[in-house]
Amino acid sequence: MKPLPAVVALLALLQGRVSSATAQSAQDDGRWTMPGKNYAATRYSGLNQLTPQNVQRLKPVWSFSTGVLRGHEGQPLVVNNTMYVVTPYPNVLYAFDLTKPDYPLTWTYRPNVAPNPLDIACCDAINRGAFYADGKIVYNLLDGHTVAIDAASGREIWNVKVADLADGETTPMAPLVVRDRVIVGPSGGEFGIYGWAKGLDLATGKLVWTARNAGSDSATLTRPGVFKSFYDKGPNLGLTTWEKDTWKTAGAPVWGWLSYDAALDLVYFGVGNPGPWNPEQRAGDNKWSNSVLARRPGDGALVWAYQFTPHDNWDYDSNAEMILADLTVNSRPRKVLVHFDKNGFAYTLDRTNGEVLVAEPFVSLNWATRIDRATGRPVLDSSKFTGASRGNVKYICPSLEGGKSPVSAAAFSPRTNLFYVSTVNLCMDYHAEVKARIRGTPFIGASTPYVAGPGGHMGEFIAWDAASGKKIWGIKERYPVWSGVVVTAGDIAFYGTLDGWLKAVNARTGEPLWKFKVGSGVVGAPITYRGPDGRQYVAVYAGIGGDWSLISGDLNADDPSDVRDPADFISDLARYTTQGGMVWIFAL
Amino acid sequence: MDFRAVRTIIAGALVALAACSDRRPETAGDGVARQSSSTPAPLAVRYSQHIAAGGAPAPGDSLRNPYDGDQKSATEGEKLFSSMNCDGCHGGGAVGFVGPSLSDGRWRYGGSDGAIFQSIHSGRPKGMPAFGGLLSPEIIWKLVTYLQSLPVPKSVPTQAW
Numbered sequence: 032m033k034p035l036p037a038v039v040a041l042l043a044l045l046q047g048r049v050s051s052a053t054a055q056s057a058q059d060d061g062r063w064t065m066p067g068k069n070y071a072a073t074r075y076s077g078l079n080q081l082t083p084q085n086v087q088r089l090k091p092v093w094s095f096s097t098g099v100l101r102g103h104e105g106q107p108l109v110v111n112n113t114m115y116v117v118t119p120y121p122n123v124l125y126a127f128d129l130t131k132p133d134y135p136l137t138w139t140y141r142p143n144v145a146p147n148p149l150d151i152a153c154c155d156a157i158n159r160g161a162f163y164a165d166g167k168i169v170y171n172l173l174d175g176h177t178v179a180i181d182a183a184s185g186r187e188i189w190n191v192k193v194a195d196l197a198d199g200e201t202t203p204m205a206p207l208v209v210r211d212r213v214i215v216g217p218s219g220g221e222f223g224i225y226g227w228a229k230g231l232d233l234a235t236g237k238l239v240w241t242a243r244n245a246g247s248d249s250a251t252l253t254r255p256g257v258f259k260s261f262y263d264k265g266p267n268l269g270l271t272t273w274e275k276d277t278w279k280t281a282g283a284p285v286w287g288w289l290s291y292d293a294a295l296d297l298v299y300f301g302v303g304n305p306g307p308w309n310p311e312q313r314a315g316d317n318k319w320s321n322s323v324l325a326r327r328p329g330d331g332a333l334v335w336a337y338q339f340t341p342h343d344n345w346d347y348d349s350n351a352e353m354i355l356a357d358l359t360v361n362s363r364p365r366k367v368l369v370h371f372d373k374n375g376f377a378y379t380l381d382r383t384n385g386e387v388l389v390a391e392p393f394v395s396l397n398w399a400t401r402i403d404r405a406t407g408r409p410v411l412d413s414s415k416f417t418g419a420s421r422g423n424v425k426y427i428c429p430s431l432e433g434g435k436s437p438v439s440a441a442a443f444s445p446r447t448n449l450f451y452v453s454t455v456n457l458c459m460d461y462h463a464e465v466k467a468r469i470r471g472t473p474f475i476g477a478s479t480p481y482v483a484g485p486g487g488h489m490g491e492f493i494a495w496d497a498a499s500g501k502k503i504w505g506i507k508e509r510y511p512v513w514s515g516v517v518v519t520a521g522d523i524a525f526y527g528t529l530d531g532w533l534k535a536v537n538a539r540t541g542e543p544l545w546k547f548k549v550g551s552g553v554v555g556a557p558i559t560y561r562g563p564d565g566r567q568y569v570a571v572y573a574g575i576g577g578d579w580s581l582i583s584g585d586l587n588a589d590d591p592s593d594v595r596d597p598a599d600f601i602s603d604l605a606r607y608t609t610q611g612g613m614v615w616i617f618a619l
Numbered sequence: 620m621d622f623r624a625v626r627t628i629i630a631g632a633l634v635a636l637a638a639c640s641d642r643r644p645e646t647a648g649d650g651v652a653r654q655s656s657s658t659p660a661p662l663a664v665r666y667s668q669h670i671a672a673g674g675a676p677a678p679g680d681s682l683r684n685p686y687d688g689d690q691k692s693a694t695e696g697e698k699l700f701s702s703m704n705c706d707g708c709h710g711g712g713a714v715g716f717v718g719p720s721l722s723d724g725r726w727r728y729g730g731s732d733g734a735i736f737q738s739i740h741s742g743r744p745k746g747m748p749a750f751g752g753l754l755s756p757e758i759i760w761k762l763v764t765y766l767q768s769l770p771v772p773k774s775v776p777t778q779a780w
Binding site for chain 2: 146147148149150151152153154155221464466467469471472473474475478581582584585590591592593594595596597603605606
């Protein structure tokens with residue numbers, strides 16, 4: 032029999048928790064089983080122990096060095112009283128026992144992953160996390176393999192090759208699992224890959240379907256009677272919108288976040304940029320680059336598609352998350368999909384067919400004036416067109432880092448009906464040149480130096496009303512804000528900064544409430560969960576990387592043979608942070 | 620399409636090479652074997668960073684850049700650095716991007732003639748593709764000449780604000 036005082040204390044704690052819990056908290060299972068918290072990818076937790084009144088007392092209770100220096104994007108999973116952490120390359124999977132003091136490792140899985148993608152993966156040798164389903168932890172290794180690991184034992188259940196490194200494909204994205212289907216896609220928009228999504232069998236890893244993001248209807252799994260887009264109609268749009276056979280090196284990668292609507296049985300994901308960056312080498316709309324695709328998970332069939340940036344001139348990938356919400360738009364309840372595109376517009380779409388309901392700029396932009404809702408197309412400013420024949424086109428906003436990075440997944444609170452978004456305020460020059468594709472080498476062809484956008488700050492954390500297309504409040508940050516976001520039923524939003532702070536703000540007012548220096552810049556996404564002791568915890572990765580370890584130049588300290596000057600626009604970031612992967616856990 | 624495009628690029632590079640073939644730099648009188656246009660790359664290249672067990676170097680060749688210091692070759696190499704998409708990973712001006720900087724005077728796999736040649740010809744394990752199946756030794760040497768022509772910045776080790 033355990034000592035009586037402990038039992039009494041535990042009961043008191045549980046009673047306290049239950050009595051203070053709202054209905055929403057009771058509904059939340061306290062776990063974090065997939066990257067976006069739920070299939071709607073809201074990154075909203077019903078836990079409410081942390082409030083604007085007590086969050087000032089939040090303190091670190093545990094930390095762990097991952098032993099890896101590359102960019103720590105993504106987020107841990109918490110399920111079965113275990114925290115699962117996937118590191119950047121070499122993609123180690125750690126399982127921490129949350130029921131024991133000090134959270135010791137239950138097991139560690141160390142895959143045999145090839146080093147070749149280290150300097151191929153753009154940008155940085157990152158990993159965006161795992162997915163828990165059916166007792167398995169499913170994730171991608173950077174070298175083009177997908178693995179399923181037994182969540183209890185750490186044993187490898189299957190390990191299959193899905194992508195081809197020799198063609199420039201790498202696999203840092205987090206899979207989505209729906210029923211018995213694992214959906215994965217490649218990076219490689221800078222290598223002229225022929226982009227795709229694949230559906231694997233959850234039990235075996237066996238390939239069930241491959242859906243190309245360009246090419247003929249048979250390649251894109253587009254079938255008459257099934258494909259019903261609001262704007263785009265007709266056969267072979269993935270073929271006819273490309274000059275000659277340029278679709279074969281379309282780029283059009285899938286490296287962002289996926290979401291799923293069970294009622295419609297549709298998986299949503301964004302497609303990245305077309306290749307090369309010189310648009311004059313690929314006349315046409317270049318569908319379905321820079322688009323959202325709605326596919327049936329079972330057979331991959333394309334149900335609808337919408338292209339945010341036709342004939343991309345600016346590397347405006349659309350890999351950012353598609354957050355599913357039910358909002359009242361123009362006095363009508365709508366099933367919407369909300370997307371903050373690299374191109375600087377926030378889109379509120381009808382998620383049954385892709386109709387644009389609202390599309391407004393959420394950052395300063397000048398490449399287009401507005402989105403025409405009748406056609407769904409942007410109204411362009413021709414002075415910002417790029418191409419090898421146009422030389423150096425000056426001051427295009429936003430930069431190709433995006434008004435928001437697709438890396439930094441936003442959050443949605445059904446309590447405030449607001450979206451919480453990490454944004455980037457950079458502009459760029461764009462000097463394109465003609466490039467030939469040589470398999471296995473980059474297919475880019477543009478020089479694109481950045482400068483801070485209007486106002487001089489490089490980032491802002493904002494709250495956005497997607498029903499009206501308006502910013503409600505914003506917190507300016509010196510550097511681009513590049514972390515994911517979590518928002519809670521206690522009306523707290525958490526985000527991180529490149530100079531290494533984890534911050535908590537009031538989700539209703541934007542008032543800063545708390546911050547802690549986690550040691551290295553935050554490019555991952557904070558999560559919150561209920562521990563085995565019933566308390567609410569917050570976890571986040573520290574470990575700057577991604578684009579910032581490449582373009583800031585001087586952040587990396589682990590390779591003495593690679594010394595770079597800082598980038599002009601961000602010359603002092605290395606004063607505040609270097610690389611270094613850590614997992615942090617916080618509690619009251 | 621890939622193959623056709625690559626052949627076109629290589630044809631262009633070879634034309635450029637032929638145009639300057641009458642300006643080959645002279646052979647240095649150092650007794651080191653030269654890479655000639657018809658000679659394949661050696662199986663192994665020695666460079667100074669290698670540590671030899673017992674002080675006995677393993678069998679291997681030393682290579683010397685036949686265009687060492689030749690400005691025209693460096694200019695051709697600069698064009699090749701773009702047309703072979705080297706800049707896509709190493710950045711314009713070789714200042715570093717996804718791949719390491721090649722303009723900082725520091726070398727992950729050695730900076731001697733033969734070491735740089737070997738890196739381009741046979742590739743390196745962290746993602747550097749092997750170009751030896753695509754490019755002749757002459758063309759690779761032009762790239763080496765370009766990289767060696769880049770001015771090494773002063774005061775590299777210290778960064779102060």
